Amino acid sequence: MNFAWFKQFLPRGLYGRAALILLVPVIAIQLVVSVAFIQRHFERVTRQMTESMLREVDLVVSRVESADSLAAARAVVADLAEPLGLSVALPDYAGQGMGGDRRRVQDLTGIVVIDTIRLNLRQIRGIDLSDGAVVTLYLDTRWGPMRVVFPRDWVSASNPHQLLVIMVAVSILMTVISYIFLRNQLRPIHRMAEAAEAFGKGHSVPYHPSGASEVRTAGRAFLDMRARIERQIEQRTLMLSGISHDLRTPLTRLRLGLSMLPDDPETRDDISAMEKDVAEMAKMIDAFLEFSRMGAVMADPEPVDPLELVRAVVGDQRRMGRQVTLVNCPEECPDLMLRPDAIRRALENLIGNAVRYGRRAEVSVQLTARSLRIAVEDDGPGIPPERREEALRPFTRLDPARNQDRGQGVGLGLAIAADIVRRHGGELKLGTSARLGGLSAELVLPR
Numbered sequence: 277m278n279f280a281w282f283k284q285f286l287p288r289g290l291y292g293r294a295a296l297i298l299l300v301p302v303i304a305i306q307l308v309v310s311v312a313f314i315q316r317h318f319e320r321v322t323r324q325m326t327e328s329m330l331r332e333v334d335l336v337v338s339r340v341e342s343a344d345s346l347a348a349a350r351a352v353v354a355d356l357a358e359p360l361g362l363s364v365a366l367p368d369y370a371g372q373g374m375g376g377d378r379r380r381v382q383d384l385t386g387i388v389v390i391d392t393i394r395l396n397l398r399q400i401r402g403i404d405l406s407d408g409a410v411v412t413l414y415l416d417t418r419w420g421p422m423r424v425v426f427p428r429d430w431v432s433a434s435n436p437h438q439l440l441v442i443m444v445a446v447s448i449l450m451t452v453i454s455y456i457f458l459r460n461q462l463r464p465i466h467r468m469a470e471a472a473e474a475f476g477k478g479h480s481v482p483y484h485p486s487g488a489s490e491v492r493t494a495g496r497a498f499l500d501m502r503a504r505i506e507r508q509i510e511q512r513t514l515m516l517s518g519i520s521h522d523l524r525t526p527l528t529r530l531r532l533g534l535s536m537l538p539d540d541p542e543t544r545d546d547i548s549a550m551e552k553d554v555a556e557m558a559k560m561i562d563a564f565l566e567f568s569r570m571g572a573v574m575a576d577p578e579p580v581d582p583l584e585l586v587r588a589v590v591g592d593q594r595r596m597g598r599q600v601t602l603v604n605c606p607e608e609c610p611d612l613m614l615r616p617d618a619i620r621r622a623l624e625n626l627i628g629n630a631v632r633y634g635r636r637a638e639v640s641v642q643l644t645a646r647s648l649r650i651a652v653e654d655d656g657p658g659i660p661p662e663r664r665e666e667a668l669r670p671f672t673r674l675d676p677a678r679n680q681d682r683g684q685g686v687g688l689g690l691a692i693a694a695d696i697v698r699r700h701g702g703e704l705k706l707g708t709s710a711r712l713g714g715l716s717a718e719l720v721l722p723r
Contacts, residue, residue, distance in 0.1 A: 290465065290466070291459065294458050294462060295455060295458070298458060302447055306444065306447055309443070318384075318388075318432075318433065321433065322392075322431065322433070323388055323392050325430065325431050325432060327392060327396060329431050330392070330397055332360050332362070333362070333397065333413065333424055334396075336353065336356050336357070337397075337399055337422075339352040339353075340366065340419060340422065346367075349366060349417070353422075361426065362425070363424070364422065364425075365423040366420065366423075367421055367422065368420075368423035369420070376402055377390050377402060377403045377404070377405075378403070378405060378406045379403075379405040380405070383405060383408070385432040388432075389405065389411070393413070400413060400414070401414045401415060401421070402414040405428070407428075409427065409428055411425070411426055411431060412425050413425075461488060461491075464485070464487030464488075464492075464495065465487070467483065468483065468485075468494065468495050468498060471498065472498060473701070475502055476698075476701060483498070483499065485499070523557075523561050524558075524561065527554060527558055527561070530554050534551050576615070577614055577700070578614070579612070580611060580612060580619075581609065581611055582609055582612055582614065582650070582721070583606065583609045583641060585614075585616055585619060585620065585623075586605070586639060586650060587602060589620055589623045589639075590602045593627050598627065599635065599637065600639060601637070601638050602640075602641075603638050603639070603640050604640040604641065604642065605640065605641045606643050609641075609648065612723060614700060615699075615700070619700075619719075622693035622697060623639075623652070623693075623719070625693050626689070626693055626719075627639070627652055629715075629717075630652050630653070630714075630715070631654070633654065633657065634654030634655045634656030634715075635655055635656075637652055638652075638709075638711065638712060639653075644723075645723075647702070647723055648721045648722075649718055649720050649721075650719040651719075652716070652718075653711060653712050653716045653717075654712060654714040654715055655712040655714045656715060658708055658713070658715040659706060659715055664707075667690050668690050668691060668706070669691060690706075690717070693717070697719050697720070700722070701721075702719065702721040704718070705720060
């Protein structure tokens with residue numbers, strides 16, 4: 277049996293699920309105990325008390341039935357009523373119209389009282405429990421109708437709900453106390469989740485393991501993992517920076533050597549090609565160095581108006597002579613915690629790729645309940661779906677897919693943009709532009 281539909285009604289947070297685990301057994305036990313207690317205790321006790329009281333009523337009725345006259349019957353009633361604590365009226369023509377039973381709606385034990393009386397007293401004509409303090413019985417005798425009144429406490433417990441109220445109150449109190457302790461145990465997990473989420477966005481927040489021993493162990497493991505990752509990033513940055521700097525020296529010697537060669541018509545073309553290759557290598561080294569340092573120099577997030585940032589980037593690109601248009605932009609948007617320089621660079625890389633491999637680019641902004649989407653679309657050749665994941669890798673140039681005659685690149689534009697978005701907790705999605713037919717690169721930033 278498939279219960280997947282039921283999951284949509286369950287809480288998604290850890291607090292909600294823990295509270296559900298805590299409350300469901302308590303409520304189930306309360307219901308079972310309450311039903312069992314009402315059925316097996318109150319019902320049985322009420323029935324036993326009512327049967328005991330009916331023996332006294334039956335004694336009075338039998339003596340009245342065996343009397344020789346109405347006067348003798350009234351004398352018997354007078355002799356028995358006071359010792360038994362009963363109020364008896366014979367004959368009682370005022371209640372002659374009483375032909376049914378009466379009780380209050382909330383009087384649950386009254387159901388058992390009425391059933392027991394009617395089962396054991398054949399002379400009964402009506403039972404009145406509308407007054408919660410007394411029980412009034414209307415009976416038929418050979419000397420006329422008779423009314424018998426006695427206290428309600430003699431056939432049922434005076435406060436049958438007290439135990440249930442106490443039980444529910446204690447359960448609520450213990451549930452609140454348990455939830456407080458549970459919240460204190462879950463708080464360290466929540467703090468660790470916040471630290472992990474912040475680290476995933478490139479921001480290291482202070483975190484100290486606390487809570488239960490298992491949570492402390494997980495917290496220390498997270499701190500060790502974070503420290504190892506930070507050391508690896510630092511070592512990678514230092515290594516790549518060192519390699520890039522070391523390569524500048526031979527490139528400089530190559531430039532000097534090429535510049536000192538004689539201007540010979542036979543070798544002029546070869547020298548020009550070699551100078552072009554050296555310039556391309558220098559450009560690649562600069563991009564390589566910049567990519568390796570990107571994570572280290574990225575600033576902390578700050579409140580930024582994303583619409584103003586997008587408008588400023590599009591305006592700068594238009595002033596550079598590029599055919600970039602801002603379309604489908606909302607009028608206003610709340611500030612988001614962003615790194616403005618990094619987002620600006622990601623947008624510039626995407627727009628640069630769009631105008632390099634296409635004739636024009638369109639930038640659109642879409643605001644949803646959970647994310648901000650910035651799409652850059654072009655009318656170029658696009659990227660096949662099976663190679664889009666490969667295109668996001670550093671130093672990947674999809675020569676068959678992109679037009680190399682429109683400009684030279686080192687294959688870092690999409691990789692840098694994807695890394696910047698990931699550090700903001702978002703994602704870079706590649707697709708096909710529905711309007712222009714080229715590539716659609718969409719920055720998805722969480723709100």
